[in-house]
Amino acid sequence: MKAKKGDFIELFYTGYLMDGTVFDTNEASVAKEQGFDSSRIKPLRFKLGEGFVVKGFDEALVDKEVDKEYEVELEPEQAFGNRSRDLIRLIPLKKFFEYKLNPVVGLQVEINGQVGVVKSVTGGRVLVDFNHPLAGRKIKYKFKIAKIFDDVKDKVNVSLELLTGKAPTKVDLANDTVNVELDLELNDEIKKFLTNELKRLVPELEEKDIKFSSKPKTESMDNKN
Numbered sequence: 001m002k003a004k005k006g007d008f009i010e011l012f013y014t015g016y017l018m019d020g021t022v023f024d025t026n027e028a029s030v031a032k033e034q035g036f037d038s039s040r041i042k043p044l045r046f047k048l049g050e051g052f053v054v055k056g057f058d059e060a061l062v063d064k065e066v067d068k069e070y071e072v073e074l075e076p077e078q079a080f081g082n083r084s085r086d087l088i089r090l091i092p093l094k095k096f097f098e099y100k101l102n103p104v105v106g107l108q109v110e111i112n113g114q115v116g117v118v119k120s121v122t123g124g125r126v127l128v129d130f131n132h133p134l135a136g137r138k139i140k141y142k143f144k145i146a147k148i149f150d151d152v153k154d155k156v157n158v159s160l161e162l163l164t165g166k167a168p169t170k171v172d173l174a175n176d177t178v179n180v181e182l183d184l185e186l187n188d189e190i191k192k193f194l195t196n197e198l199k200r201l202v203p204e205l206e207e208k209d210i211k212f213s214s215k216p217k218t219e220s221m222d223n224k225n
Contacts, residue, residue: 001066003145005049008155009061012043013143024135045158047201052162055080057141066145073140083136084177087116093124114225137208152204156180161202163194169215183215 015024031038046052048061052098056078062138064070076082091111096103103109105128107118116130149155153171159179161167170181184190189214199205 001148002063003048003061003066003148005062007048008045008149008158009048009145010043010045010147010149011061011143011145013057013141016129016142016191017134018138018140046150047155047159047163050201057143060141061143061145064145066148069142069144071140071142073138076136077136079139079174080132080134080137083131085162088119089116089128089130090125091128093121093126096126107223152202155202156205159198160194163197173208176208178205178210180210180212181215186212186214 012027013025014022014027014030016022022036025031025034025036026041026044028038028041030036031041044053048058051058053061054074056074059078060070060072060074060225071190093103095111096109099109099111101107101109103118103121105118105120109118109128111128114130116128116163117133118126119129120127149158149176153173156171156173156178157167160171160182164182164184166183168180170179172179180194194212195210198210
């Protein structure tokens, strides 16, 4: 079986710089070998063609067979982009004080929704580089598609984990209704967003009524009489 655009897949991969340095992996053996924190290592599950991985990698996954190992090299424009001078900015030191930050070289900061790294602090101004750390770098991925999900329930689980950062605690598909339970506080705005995104990501749900509920909070034993 080969993957195609629009498929939901499970992927194992390792990203390398061209000198062989590993910058990212979700393979436990590689993480252990590199001394990375492997406590959160898990398969990457997502929908092809939706931009959940860099463009060149997303395109390279199409037409690849399940359970077969591959390798792809990506130029910067197909990976994390070319470096841009426009993303290197001088910011008044007082701006950092407003955020209760003490800028030092190497500090990663988030300003107006953009993540950058402090490069220098001089004369009341801070030079921050908002380019991706791997911008301008050619990279390589070794990868294997472990699974293609065909079941609608699996697609819902994968989509909701991508959208919320948590897998749903329960998904029931019954005729024209989908009942979803999440371990999250939900309001009408969040429910509307999740409904629209689910129907976009999983076309099989387009004509179905999606109902969300929050997982009931379990009563602490300390609070019981």
